[in-house]
Amino acid sequence: MVTSSSLVYLIGLPLFGSLFLLLMGRKADKWGHLLATAMSAGSFALGLAHFFAMTDRPTEERALTQVLFSWIKVGDFNVDAALLLDQLSISFVLLITGVGTLIHIYSISYMATDPNRRRFFAYLNLFVASMLLLVLGNSYLNLYVGWEGVGLASYLLIGFWNQKPAYATASKKAFVMNRVGDMGLSFAIMIAFATMGTVSFEGVKESVERAGTPALTAMGIMLLIAAAGKSAQFPLQAWLGDAMAGPTPVSALIHAATMVTAGVYLIVRSNFVFDAAPxxxxxxxxxxxxxxxxxxxxxxxxxxxxxxxxxxxxxxxxxxxxxxxxxxxxxxxxxxxxxxxxxxxxxxxxxxxxxxxxxxxxxxxxxxxxxxxxxxxxxxxxxxxxxxxxxxxxxxxxxxxxxxxxxxxxxxxxxxxxxxxxxxxxxxxxxxxxxxxxxxxxxxxxxxxxxxxxxxxxxxxxxxxxxxxxxxxxxxxxxxxxxxxxxxxxxxxxxxxxxxxxxxxxxxxxxxxxxxxxxxxxxxxxxxxxxxxxxxxEDVSWATRFVRNDLGQDSLNETLFMKPGQAITRGLVAMDETVIDGAVRGVGSMAIESGSTLRRTQTGYVRAYAALIFVGALALLTAIWVVTQ
Amino acid sequence: MNPYNYLYLAALLFTIGAVGVVVRRNAIVVFMCIELMLNAANLTLVTFSRLNGNLNGQVVAFFTMVVAACEVVVGLAIIVAIYRSRRSASIDDASLLKR
Structure with a gap:
């Protein structure tokens, strides 16, 4: 495999743009959008250079790798933070940075009157960087980092106008439904680790033979759940419609052209798993x-x-x-x-x-x-x-x-x-x-x-x-x-x-x-x-009504998951308040009660104390007398 | 004469002293009752010394007298101090510990 040292800049440019703009604050308001667009365009130019270099190389030498650092090293298990640019990745890199740059340019004008335009561009750059990491990671674990990154960027951008409660709710809905899918991806990684001892694409591809069909089927289904969450596929599709709360360039870039297609990338990238798990x-x-x-x-x-x-x-x-x-x-x-x-x-x-x-x-x-x-x-x-x-x-x-x-x-x-x-x-x-x-x-x-x-x-x-x-x-x-x-x-x-x-x-x-x-x-x-x-x-058939209502996807989710979930939460809160808090408060009030009861014996009269001492001494003597008899 | 009679007398004196400490309010009287109890103890010690045929009890009785003398000095000083500050010798008035 040919190594390269410039792959990291594909991700690095937009990542730098994002962090720089977020850290600079209002000072960058005047030129922030230009910097972000330049970073995205730079990444696109680098991607094009890589693409033309790749077409010049013979087929078997087309894939490039770059190891950034050793990330996890425990015994035999070794995960590098490494990038892989092959024929599949470069297709995505060009799409992401190409369409991304165009949408950056579009947003300059579209968001011109928005006071938070710099923040918007910082998030856009963050999205581009995460998405590039997603398609460039050479292992499921590296992909997972980008996967979460695009989820975060998507959440931030859907809720960009979060002063409107409905938009904030939409971003939360997208985030939560994506988490369900992400759980699938993390399970898939765990299955790969448990059965094959590796999480890199190369390693999993080589280990597919000895992994056994049940494990591969499980991994495939988990990958499918992940893909369904990210790509708004049945049954995790309900978030995409609400995600339109974000500014339109975001809908174009994230919720149409790139991020939602990450599920397709995941499945095609895992072709060796699915080929072995019918x-x-x-x-x-x-x-x-x-x-x-x-x-x-x-x-x-x-x-x-x-x-x-x-x-x-x-x-x-x-x-x-x-x-x-x-x-x-x-x-x-x-x-x-x-x-x-x-x-x-x-x-x-x-x-x-x-x-x-x-x-x-x-x-x-x-x-x-x-x-x-x-x-x-x-x-x-x-x-x-x-x-x-x-x-x-x-x-x-x-x-x-x-x-x-x-x-x-x-x-x-x-x-x-x-x-x-x-x-x-x-x-x-x-x-x-x-x-x-x-x-x-x-x-x-x-x-x-x-x-x-x-x-x-x-x-x-x-x-x-x-x-x-x-x-x-x-x-x-x-x-x-x-x-x-x-x-x-x-x-x-x-x-x-x-x-x-x-x-x-x-x-x-x-x-x-x-x-x-x-x-x-x-x-x-x-x-x-x-x-x-x-x-x-309004005078339409029940079928039209049903379709207008998104085929009942929200009410289904509400009855099946949200309401039971809320009931469980309420139950847990009630239990916390009565059982756990009750026990703690009970200990406290018991101490207070016993204290105020015992306090009454402390009259402050010397005579009373003396009498008590006499009674005590008498009781002690009686006890000794009884015992020794 | 039966030496046990001294023990009965001592028990009687001790009881009178104890009851006096508990029921009387005047600090001086309480004080005297304490002396009464100490002397009842002394009488017991001397009686047991006689019964056992050695001098141990009589020696301890001297210690008690010394302690009683010291106690009188300190105690009377406290009573006088309290009387000066509160114009009263009642021990129930000096119940500030309650609060």
Missing amino acids: TAQLMVVIVGAITLIFGAVIGMAKDDIKKALAASTMSQIGYMILASGLGPAGYAYAIMHLLTHGFFKASMFLGAGSVMHGMNDEVNMRKYGGLRKFMPITFITFGLGYLAILGVPPFAGFYSKDMIIETALNAGGAKGIILGSLTLIGAAITAFYMTRVMLLTFTGKPRWDENAHPHESPALMWIPMVILSIGSVTSGLLLYRNDTFKNWLAPLFHDHAHHEELVPPIVVSALALTMVAIGVAIALMKYHFKEVAPVAP
């Missing part, structure tokens, strides 16, 4: 399939533009998780969809931010309408992202999503048919709700509030949107052409099986496009040829 792999597929439908269905009923996009993110990550559960055939496509999704979803989120910017931070799409004329650049960039997510050729989503649908169909047997039809139905629903977002926002009659004066956003905001939308147009073709991306990642996976092509790609594309056309047609019927009410209609 049960866990099957569960990955099931979770992905459920979430892709779940998210899409929620997306249909959302009037909040950011929440609609969040539901869409959940659904798209469902596609990725599903692909990564299909084994070596799907890993590359999961990551490919992750990259293209990073572009088009970030582009659409920034578009949503731009719309909100022009509409006095209104998020209700029913209060939009006809914005196309007023925000032409936003409309075009958002529209390109929309075409990409729908999977219209030749936009990015066409390649990445169709490859996932194709791989799902080619899984064979009933599994292939079920997964294939679910992904196709998902595509139709996606087409429906994304068209709905487009129609409600950009076309039709204006349904604005009276004081709304929509206008195009400044250049600092639309330039990143344009660059991202170029990415969402071209990235799919670039990665797909000649199987470039598949071959790029191929050395990481053990793909020995021959994949049969059960359904020809052209049929898959035709099927997918038909489904998309159906979705678009229904949306057109409902929202283009009919008048849209500026308030959500």
Whole structure:
């Protein structure tokens, strides 16, 4: 393995930016955002340099490592704080720093009027550093540090406007639900340590043979729980919608393009575990399939533009998780969809931010309408992202999503048919709700509030949107052409099986496009040829009500976990107050009571004391007399 | 004469002294009752000395007299001091320890 000494600067630059800005305080308010953007851009430049150097090296020498220091050294067990940059990591590094830098630039303008803009950029840099550590760590333990770091950054940024109690609650909700997933990751690390005695990716990969299927299945399931928590997958999906409380650039960077895809990274990185544990792999597929439908269905009923996009993110990550559960055939496509999704979803989120910017931070799409004329650049960039997510050729989503649908169909047997039809139905629903977002926002009659004066956003905001939308147009073709991306990642996976092509790609594309056309047609019927009410209609079926209510995810969590948890807490508090505090207070009051009782014997009269002495002496003598008799 | 009669007398004197200490309020009387008890003890010691046929008891009686003399000196001084400060020789008035 080739060593390198410059990997640490990838993380070091944004980490320095973050700490520096936090420590400098208000003094850095004037130029803090520029420093943070420069740090992120520097990291991106370094990443690009590494990428080009990597493409020049032969395949087997592409991975780079750097040992920073010996972290844990106990007997035979040795964990280094070490970084690993291979074909998978570099894909993420470029996505994180590239999209990250664009969003830094966007935020300069978006957060211009916020008095805490410096703190915002410090957190953004902290996020970039943590996310880079997550994808660069060479062991599960190093990954875990980054994993927690992004969780912290996510919490801080969701609750950035924590003066609003609802936003503070949303950040807490995200943090707590992420903890559930993190517990899975820590259990997975423990299982790896207990059964294989190592936690590095390399070590676990080599020990998979002798670990035994039960341990690997357990580890796989724990990794899946971790991925579900971080990537908002079923059953830990409820936090993502509320996470939209954060500023829109945060939603674009953390809750669309990068952090929420960390679960996909974890599963693809642990491919050796899942390849050896078919049960866990099957569960990955099931979770992905459920979430892709779940998210899409929620997306249909959302009037909040950011929440609609969040539901869409959940659904798209469902596609990725599903692909990564299909084994070596799907890993590359999961990551490919992750990259293209990073572009088009970030582009659409920034578009949503731009719309909100022009509409006095209104998020209700029913209060939009006809914005196309007023925000032409936003409309075009958002529209390109929309075409990409729908999977219209030749936009990015066409390649990445169709490859996932194709791989799902080619899984064979009933599994292939079920997964294939679910992904196709998902595509139709996606087409429906994304068209709905487009129609409600950009076309039709204006349904604005009276004081709304929509206008195009400044250049600092639309330039990143344009660059991202170029990415969402071209990235799919670039990665797909000649199987470039598949071959790029191929050395990481053990793909020995021959994949049969059960359904020809052209049929898959035709099927997918038909489904998309159906979705678009229904949306057109409902929202283009009919008048849209500026308030959500109340006389709707129970099904719509149920979907508007996020398919009951919150009430389910409340009844199953929150209420029993609160009951247990209340019980423990009551027990603490009665039993533990009672015992302590009882000892105290017993001492007081006995003291005040005994105090009465102390009269202060000498005669009384003398009498007592006589009585005592008499009693003693009597006792001696009785005993000696 | 039966030497046990001296013991009965001593017990009687001791009891009178003890009761006097407990029931009387006048410090001087209490003081005298203490003397009475000491002398009852002396009488007992001398009686036992006679009964046992050695002088140990009589020697201890002398010690008691010395202690009693010292006690009279200190005790009377205290009583006079209290009387001067409180204008009263009642021992119940000097009950400041209660508070």
